[in-house]
Amino acid sequence: MSLTERRLNNLICRLREDGHRLTPQRMAVIKMLIGNTEHLTAEQIHERVKVDFPMTSLATVYKTVSVLKEMHEVQEISVDGEGKHFDGATGHPHPHLICTSCRRIEDIDFADIGPLPSEIAEQTGYRIEGHRLDFFGVCPACQEEEARNS
Amino acid sequence: MSLTERRLNNLICRLREDGHRLTPQRMAVIKMLIGNTEHLTAEQIHERVKVDFPMTSLATVYKTVSVLKEMHEVQEISVDGEGKHFDGATGHPHPHLICTSCRRIEDIDFADIGPLPSEIAEQTGYRIEGHRLDFFGVCPACQEEEARNS
DNA sequence: CTACATGCAAACCCTTTGCAGGCTG
DNA sequence: CAGCCTGCAAAGGGTTTGCATGTAG
Numbered sequence: 001m002s003l004t005e006r007r008l009n010n011l012i013c014r015l016r017e018d019g020h021r022l023t024p025q026r027m028a029v030i031k032m033l034i035g036n037t038e039h040l041t042a043e044q045i046h047e048r049v050k051v052d053f054p055m056t057s058l059a060t061v062y063k064t065v066s067v068l069k070e071m072h073e074v075q076e077i078s079v080d081g082e083g084k085h086f087d088g089a090t091g092h093p094h095p096h097l098i099c100t101s102c103r104r105i106e107d108i109d110f111a112d113i114g115p116l117p118s119e120i121a122e123q124t125g126y127r128i129e130g131h132r133l134d135f136f137g138v139c140p141a142c143q144e145e146e147a148r149n150s
Numbered sequence: 151m152s153l154t155e156r157r158l159n160n161l162i163c164r165l166r167e168d169g170h171r172l173t174p175q176r177m178a179v180i181k182m183l184i185g186n187t188e189h190l191t192a193e194q195i196h197e198r199v200k201v202d203f204p205m206t207s208l209a210t211v212y213k214t215v216s217v218l219k220e221m222h223e224v225q226e227i228s229v230d231g232e233g234k235h236f237d238g239a240t241g242h243p244h245p246h247l248i249c250t251s252c253r254r255i256e257d258i259d260f261a262d263i264g265p266l267p268s269e270i271a272e273q274t275g276y277r278i279e280g281h282r283l284d285f286f287g288v289c290p291a292c293q294e295e296e297a298r299n300s
Numbered sequence: 301c302t303a304c305a306t307g308c309a310a311a312c313c314c315t316t317t318g319c320a321g322g323c324t325g
Numbered sequence: 326c327a328g329c330c331t332g333c334a335a336a337g338g339g340t341t342t343g344c345a346t347g348t349a350g
């Protein structure tokens with residue numbers, strides 16, 4: 001069983017324990033987030049869920065995401081001037097690669113920031129609980145696009 | 151002349167060149183951002199400007215900030231579930247230390263992320279243009295608070 | 301006189317909430 | 326049949342815009 005499947009099962013258990021019902025629509029939203037390295041906005045999730053469940057309303061998407069946020073299975077990522085994207089890829093902090101041209105957000109696996117947190121804790125007195133590391137740039141596809149247009 | 155003063159002068163020049171007029175209110179907003187390691191929200195900037203210029207409207211603050219954003223002198227920082235904060239501390243990316251308890255945002259000077267950007271560029275094909283590194287934690291003051299309340 | 305800056309209020313966008321009805325266990 | 330889930334519509338909060346009025350150069 002893959003890591004994602006295990007996480008999904010665990011999540012489903014906890015949802016049930018909390019008295020939640022897992023409707024097909026909810027499952028669709030959840031699957032679109034958990035273990036997915038795309039980082040969709042509420043609107044994008046809505047569009048995709050509607051393919052299978054045309055009646056789905058945006059409110060349902062928001063309500064589902066909000067449950068997942070409470071369970072710390074999904075975090076928000078805000079990009080300057082853009083709406084919120086939701087990231088349920090791993091359930092813990094990890095770096096992102098954000099294309100400033102097409103606004104795509106990808107995950108990067110490596111990019112360990114090493115001993116930085118403990119150094120910072122020592123120097124500032126903060127109790128460090130997490131971090132966010134995002135790189136901004138232009139993705140290969142958009143670079144090609146640029147080249148064609150010039 | 152300090153770095154901040156130089157940056158401020160340079161900025162003022164460019165604003166004039168672009169045909170902007172530098173009213174006292176605008177100057178107040180600009181000074182509240184450029185070289186200031188506090189990271190205020192629009193509302194907070196508004197409150198402070200109103201001390202000296204009580205008639206100032208929120209729209210003016212937004213319009214001024216928007217000019218600075220276009221000139222890449224100010225960037226937005228979004229904290230999950232919070233409003234936007236504006237950061238005009240250095241004009242280039244630098245790490246932040248965000249207290250999850252009192253929502254204070256501080257700058258950190260060191261914390262060089264080293265060769266990571268070029269590694270990532272090589273591995274992903276992105277043209278990396280910048281990054282954002284934020285640490286989340288609890289500041290010393292809030293830790294004391296916690297201790298007192300337990 | 302031209303063009304930018306201002307305050308006000310309305311518009312706007314995205315997100316959240318309230319509610320009545322539907323469905324599951 | 327209690328309690329969650331749904332869609333709809335309305336409310337909400339923060340940001341942006343339009344407009345008439347100032348004001349600097």
